Amino acid sequence: MPRRYGIALLLFLTPGIVRAQGTPEDLLPVGAQVYLRWDGIEAHRAAYEKSALGQMLQGDTGKFISGVFAQLQDTLGATLTVQQLLGGAAPEKLQKIQADAAQAPQLLNLLARHGLVLAVEVRRLEPPDGQLTLVVPDAGAQPGPLFATLRLAAALAGAEIKEQKIADRTVSQLQPGGGPVFIAWWVEGKHAVVTLGTESAEAALKRLENKEARLTAAPLLKKLQAFKQFETSARAFIDVAALVKLARTRQEVAGLLDELGLEGLRGLTFYSGFDGVYERGLVEWDMPGPRKGALRLLTGKPFRLTDVPPLPPDVVDWSMTNFNPVIFWDIGVQAAEGVVRLIDPEAVPKVKEVLQQIDNTLGINFRNDFLANLGEQMLSYTSPAEGPLNLGQTFAMRVKDPKKVLEALDQAVKGIAQATGADLSVKKKTYRGTELYEVHFRQEGFFFVPTYAIHKDWLVVGYFPQTVQGFVLRASGELPGWKPDPRLQEALDKLPKEFISIAVSDPVPPITQILSIAPLIAGLFNSFAPDIRLDVGSLPNAHEATRHLFPNVSVITDDGQTLRQQTRASLNLPLNLTGLDTYGIFLFLSLGRAF
Numbered sequence: 001m002p003r004r005y006g007i008a009l010l011l012f013l014t015p016g017i018v019r020a021q022g023t024p025e026d027l028l029p030v031g032a033q034v035y036l037r038w039d040g041i042e043a044h045r046a047a048y049e050k051s052a053l054g055q056m057l058q059g060d061t062g063k064f065i066s067g068v069f070a071q072l073q074d075t076l077g078a079t080l081t082v083q084q085l086l087g088g089a090a091p092e093k094l095q096k097i098q099a100d101a102a103q104a105p106q107l108l109n110l111l112a113r114h115g116l117v118l119a120v121e122v123r124r125l126e127p128p129d130g131q132l133t134l135v136v137p138d139a140g141a142q143p144g145p146l147f148a149t150l151r152l153a154a155a156l157a158g159a160e161i162k163e164q165k166i167a168d169r170t171v172s173q174l175q176p177g178g179g180p181v182f183i184a185w186w187v188e189g190k191h192a193v194v195t196l197g198t199e200s201a202e203a204a205l206k207r208l209e210n211k212e213a214r215l216t217a218a219p220l221l222k223k224l225q226a227f228k229q230f231e232t233s234a235r236a237f238i239d240v241a242a243l244v245k246l247a248r249t250r251q252e253v254a255g256l257l258d259e260l261g262l263e264g265l266r267g268l269t270f271y272s273g274f275d276g277v278y279e280r281g282l283v284e285w286d287m288p289g290p291r292k293g294a295l296r297l298l299t300g301k302p303f304r305l306t307d308v309p310p311l312p313p314d315v316v317d318w319s320m321t322n323f324n325p326v327i328f329w330d331i332g333v334q335a336a337e338g339v340v341r342l343i344d345p346e347a348v349p350k351v352k353e354v355l356q357q358i359d360n361t362l363g364i365n366f367r368n369d370f371l372a373n374l375g376e377q378m379l380s381y382t383s384p385a386e387g388p389l390n391l392g393q394t395f396a397m398r399v400k401d402p403k404k405v406l407e408a409l410d411q412a413v414k415g416i417a418q419a420t421g422a423d424l425s426v427k428k429k430t431y432r433g434t435e436l437y438e439v440h441f442r443q444e445g446f447f448f449v450p451t452y453a454i455h456k457d458w459l460v461v462g463y464f465p466q467t468v469q470g471f472v473l474r475a476s477g478e479l480p481g482w483k484p485d486p487r488l489q490e491a492l493d494k495l496p497k498e499f500i501s502i503a504v505s506d507p508v509p510p511i512t513q514i515l516s517i518a519p520l521i522a523g524l525f526n527s528f529a530p531d532i533r534l535d536v537g538s539l540p541n542a543h544e545a546t547r548h549l550f551p552n553v554s555v556i557t558d559d560g561q562t563l564r565q566q567t568r569a570s571l572n573l574p575l576n577l578t579g580l581d582t583y584g585i586f587l588f589l590s591l592g593r594a595f
Contacts, residue, residue, distance in 0.1 A: 240267050267285075
C-alpha cells in the first residue's frame, strides 16, 4: 500500500470541525449523513459502576488489562526510539518523536473524559467530495494527546506537517503524498478538532464560517435528542435516505437500488447506555411500507419464546428469526445481476447460466424443488456437549413439505457425487422413530459426517449425527431442554413478548475457555521469548472474571413502520453494534488510571 494511502487510512477514524460557541452539533453541517456522539465514561460513571461490566472490570480482570496495556506502552516507546535511531533521525526530530510517544498513550484517557462527536458528510460522488469531522468536546485547553497522536502517525509515515495561521487559529495540516486528501487539526474555542477530506483546512474553515443551517436542524438529530427511554451515553444516526439519493446520481446504480428496494429505508438511529446491571441498546430502522426488494426479508408473523424448539441445557448462543429462503434467493440473484451489470452489462446473462449449472449439477431446481418447500423460520444454536470449537453448532429450518424436501436433498447428494466423481454416499438410519441421513464423504482430511433429518416439521442439520440426535431427544421429551436463568428471565420480562427475531448469547463460556488456557499460552510464550516476560500470575481466575456476567439477549420487533432491535446485555461480544459502551470502557480501562 502506498505511504500516502497508509496514513490516510490510519487517520480515517479521527476527523472534525467546530466553532468556539455552542455545542459541537451546532457547528456541524446539516447535510451530514452519519453522526455519532459518545459521552465518554466520566459523564455516566455512576450508571456504569452499577453494571455487570463495571463490576467485572473493578476486579482482577481490570487490573490485568491495565497491566498489559502499560507493558505494551513501554514496549512501543522503546521500539519507536530504536527504529528512529537506526533510521538516522536527527536529535531534534528524535526528541519530538519521543515527546509525542509519551503523550499519545493518553489519548484514550482524553476521550474517556470528554467523549467524541463524529460526523460524515459526502457531498458528491464524482469527483469525490466529502469531509469527516471529529470533535473532542471541551478538550481545547488540553489537546496534547490527540495532536501528539496525529504528529506521531505522520512522522512514522514520513508525511510533512505544515503549520499555518488561519483566522487567528494555529492549524496543522498535511497532504499525504500530495494526493487529494487533506488532514488538519486545530483548537476551535474550547474544542479540539480534526478534519479529513477533500477540502484543505482553509476551505473547511471558510465553510465553517458560512451562515448556513447546522446539524441541529436535522430531524434525525432532534429525534436522538428527544429520546428519554433510558440514560444513554452513545447516540448515532445514519441518514440512509440521503445516502440513497446521493447514490442515485450515478445512473448505473439507480436500477440496483430500485431492485433492492432501498428507497423504503429512511434512516437508522442507535442508542446505548447503562440501566442497572444491564448495558442497553436500541437500534431503530425507519422503513414504512410497502416494503420491496431486500426489505421484504424483514417481515413475517411474530413468534414467542414458547415457539422455539427445545434447546440443549448447555447452549452457549442461539438465535431464531423469521426468514423466507425464496425471497432471500430471489434478492440474491437480483443483487448479483445488478453488480455484474455495473461491471460488464454484457455479462449479466452469465448469472443465469451459473444458476442453471448449479441446478444441472444437483439434478433439481434448487429454488422451486428445495427452497420453496421450506418454511419461514430459521434456528441455530451451539452446544459444547455436542461438539467443541463450534462443531456442536446445529441449524434448523421450518418445513412446509417434508417429503419434497427429503427428495430434493437425496437427489442433490446423488447429483453432486455424479458430477464430481466424489466418493459420496448417504446412510439412512432410524433413531427414536426418526430417519437420520448421514452424508459420508471419503476424502483424506475430511472428518465431518454431515447429518440431517426432519423431525416435527423442522429440517435439522449438524456436522455430526450427535447434534441431530440431541434435537430429536429433546423435541421428543426424552431429554430436558434449556431454560433461562433468573437474570436472563428478568431481562426477557422487560422485553417484548412477541418478535420476529431473538438472539441469546452467554459470554461466560468463551471467556472461561480463553482464561483456562491463557496461563499455558503465556508460559509457552515466556519460554520462547525470554526478553519479553508475561506475568502469568496476573491473569485473572476465570470464575472471578465472569462472576458478574449473565447471558445477553436481543429481540427484533416490527410494527409495520419501524424495525426495532432491543438489547439487554452484561458483556457485548465483538461485532455487536449495541456494544459501543463496552468497547469504549475496555479502551478506557486499559489506561490503568481510572480504577
